[in-house]
Amino acid sequence: MLNSENAQAQMRKGVLELCVLSVLKNGDAYPSQIIEALRETKLVVVEGTLYPLLTRLKNTGLLAYRWEESTSGPPRKYYRLTPEGIKYLQELQTAWHDLVLTVNKTIQ
Amino acid sequence: MLNSENAQAQMRKGVLELCVLSVLKNGDAYPSQIIEALRETKLVVVEGTLYPLLTRLKNTGLLAYRWEESTSGPPRKYYRLTPEGIKYLQELQTAWHDLVLTVNKTIQ
DNA sequence: TTTAGTACCTTGCAATACAAAGTACTAAAA
DNA sequence: TTTTAGTACTTTGTATTGCAAGGTACTAAA
Numbered sequence A, B: 001m002l003n004s005e006n007a008q009a010q011m012r013k014g015v016l017e018l019c020v021l022s023v024l025k026n027g028d029a030y031p032s033q034i035i036e037a038l039r040e041t042k043l044v045v046v047e048g049t050l051y052p053l054l055t056r057l058k059n060t061g062l063l064a065y066r067w068e069e070s071t072s073g074p075p076r077k078y079y080r081l082t083p084e085g086i087k088y089l090q091e092l093q094t095a096w097h098d099l100v101l102t103v104n105k106t107i108q
Numbered sequence C: 001t002t003t004a005g006t007a008c009c010t011t012g013c014a015a016t017a018c019a020a021a022g023t024a025c026t027a028a029a030a
Numbered sequence D: 001t002t003t004t005a006g007t008a009c010t011t012t013g014t015a016t017t018g019c020a021a022g023g024t025a026c027t028a029a030a
Helices: A007-012 A018-027 A031-042 A049-058 A084-108 B005-014 B017-025 B029-040 B047-059 B083-107
Strands: A062-068 A076-081 B063-068 B077-079
Touching: A007 A062, A007 B083, A018 A031, A018 A076, A018 A084, A018 B083, A031 A049, A031 A076, A049 A062, A076 A084, A084 B005, A084 B017, A084 B083, B017 B029, B017 B047, B017 B077, B017 B083, B029 B047, B029 B077, B047 B063, B077 B083
Parallel strands: none
Antiparallel strands: A062 A076, B063 B077
């Protein structure tokens, strides 16, 4: 713990949902694609985190999905934002900006 | 879940440690004082969250405390940053700024 | 028919935020 | 002097959720 190697990992908790929904705002994507998109922005997510998260978001009506064939492997599950998901994403973005302001005020 | 009232609460997870240490950077404080200081910046923390967190930080050597008498109730446990805590706080601040950049890039 | 690549999914564990309830001290009111 | 209110520290039980690890299954090429 004296070593804060995982500090960013700890703080990342709670913003994953926001980031996943944001990726989908740019177009439908299947899980491996989402992981790759987030990795490119330095936000590492692993399968064991993403799959349960996507299932939760689907079960609450924020996401939907369709299956699509692939010529290079098993079928892919393309997720998309529902209208509720879009609305929720906007709220998350607001909450994120508020949090940044609050934390920055606290830490000076 | 469609209602994102608790969105900020969710995202706040993981930054509490940073904020608590930041409050102590401005001077020793006892738990109730820390809660009040964070409430002023709109970051609500409850006792059941703060006390275990302070104990964790003390057990890893980032915080220390002393007891001090009070004329208006039970004695107060004043926490202070240790040298290791100061160093760790700096690392957390860096991690926080990195996270903000990363998330803002992801959400555009 | 085996191997490599891609992709989805589940299980078990650990961390931790929180509600709620409990303990205990001081001071003032009844 | 007993009760009540205010302050403050602490613990317990629950729910969430991030992750490592392992598993299933499809395609295509060796």
